[in-house]
Amino acid sequence: xxxxxxxxxxxxxxxxxxxxxxxxxxxxxxxxxxxxxxxxxxxxxxxxxxxxxxxxxxxxxxxxxxxxxxxxxxxxxxxxxxxxxxxxxxxxxxxxxxxxxxxxxxxxxxxxxxxxxx
Amino acid sequence: xxxxxxxxxxxxxxxxxxxxxxxxxxxxxxxxxxxxxxxxxxxxxxxxxxxxxxxxxxxxxxxxxxxxxxxxxxxxxxxxxxxxxxxxxxxxxxxxxxxxxxxxxxx
Numbered sequence: 001x002x003x004x005x006x007x008x009x010x011x012x013x014x015x016x017x018x019x020x021x022x023x024x025x026x027x028x029x030x031x032x033x034x035x036x037x038x039x040x041x042x043x044x045x046x047x048x049x050x051x052x053x054x055x056x057x058x059x060x061x062x063x064x065x066x067x068x069x070x071x072x073x074x075x076x077x078x079x080x081x082x083x084x085x086x087x088x089x090x091x092x093x094x095x096x097x098x099x100x101x102x103x104x105x106x107x108x109x110x111x112x113x114x115x116x117x118x
Numbered sequence: 119x120x121x122x123x124x125x126x127x128x129x130x131x132x133x134x135x136x137x138x139x140x141x142x143x144x145x146x147x148x149x150x151x152x153x154x155x156x157x158x159x160x161x162x163x164x165x166x167x168x169x170x171x172x173x174x175x176x177x178x179x180x181x182x183x184x185x186x187x188x189x190x191x192x193x194x195x196x197x198x199x200x201x202x203x204x205x206x207x208x209x210x211x212x213x214x215x216x217x218x219x220x221x222x223x224x225x
Binding site for chain 2: 037046047048049052060061062063096103104105106108109110111
């Protein structure tokens with residue numbers, strides 16, 4: 001059974017760095033074709049893909065946020081970590097991690113709401 | 119980046135109606151198109167991948183079609199549990215862009 005769970009702070013201050021952890025089970029990020037992505041959704045708005053890390057440690061980022069994002073994995077812990085620097089109130093959103101198998105995000109975590117406010 | 123445009127943004131329909139949602143890509147994405155259903159406060163759920171392949175466990179009243187730049191999601195007979203927001207997403211290139219969503223409401 002594939003499960004993913006996001007964890008991290010619910011509230012961050014402007015200019016701070018956000019660190020989110022995706023802890024998963026039911027698959028290995030060492031398996032060829034497996035990837036984990038981060039997607040966010042501001043309240044009442046559409047989904048926005050942010051970043052992806054592949055089984056071979058290739059990493060991909062949303063162009064407009066590339067300078068602020070870092071994605072990494074710890075295969076032994078079954079975790080993927082996303083950091084986003086210089087947080088702003090417009091970054092307030094629910095952040096999801098999702099597994100992709102051969103390119104299609106098929107399992108998602110329940111999401112974690114991050115509010116950026118002083 | 120590839121832009122994904124859905125239409126309509128919202129629609130009202132009755133139980134039993136046939137519903138069609140369209141998604142247009144700003145360039146050809148072959149059949150690299152996925153559809154998701156999202157209910158309020160929940161994570162998106164994969165319905166259709168590769169434009170027309172039904173994800174395991176998804177009812178057969180859902181179907182997808184299209185290739186290139188134009189795609190459709192159809193619900194053959196709308197059920198009460200289908201009232202939700204639907205998103206398309208291209209998996210042709212990075213970044214994996216989503217449409218703006220189509221909200222299906224009760225008429």
